[in-house]
Amino acid sequence: MSARLTPGDEAPAFTLPDADGNEVSLADHKGRKVIVYFYPAALTPGCTKQACDFTDNLDVLAEAGYDVIGISPDAPEKLAKFRQKENLKVTLLADPDKKVLDAYGAYGEKKNYGKTYMGVIRSTIVVDEEGKVEHALYNVRATGHVAKIIKDLGI
Numbered sequence: 001m002s003a004r005l006t007p008g009d010e011a012p013a014f015t016l017p018d019a020d021g022n023e024v025s026l027a028d029h030k031g032r033k034v035i036v037y038f039y040p041a042a043l044t045p046g047c048t049k050q051a052c053d054f055t056d057n058l059d060v061l062a063e064a065g066y067d068v069i070g071i072s073p074d075a076p077e078k079l080a081k082f083r084q085k086e087n088l089k090v091t092l093l094a095d096p097d098k099k100v101l102d103a104y105g106a107y108g109e110k111k112n113y114g115k116t117y118m119g120v121i122r123s124t125i126v127v128d129e130e131g132k133v134e135h136a137l138y139n140v141r142a143t144g145h146v147a148k149i150i151k152d153l154g155i
Helices: 045-056 058-063 076-086 099-103 145-152
Strands: 015-017 023-025 033-038 066-072 091-094 107-112 115-120 123-127 133-138
Touching: 015 091, 033 045, 045 058, 045 066, 045 076, 045 145, 058 066, 076 091, 123 145, 133 145
Parallel strands: 033 066, 066 091
Antiparallel strands: 015 023, 033 123, 107 115, 123 133
16 A cells, blocks of 8 residues: 655556546646546445536536546446446546556555455545646545535635
């Protein structure tokens, strides 16, 4: 498990396949702010709520200069089903080997009902136009999180 990112850190570079199998890199978004959010699994209730909230607010975020990328350990095929079933407009990327999740501190030890296990830590990292971390939020809630980000960013 790698250390969590903090504001001012260089955002780790990544290139991952999207729901259609096309390669998407953080570098593709240079010059724009990017909200990179990490979620445990497509097609689950909390992750669906969060993805739908981002989709519902995509225009507001885009007008304020933000692109949105969601990353999970799911395969591109599952992401395509998720996108289609929920009419998602956010870019969804697959990180099955969890290298990017780990680089962003979004994979690690979790506790649930007294059990400790390794898993995805629901996290959101806001990256500025120069590729530096502007905000690093860990252990966020799926519900209400997008509204909080919009408020915190002053949008």
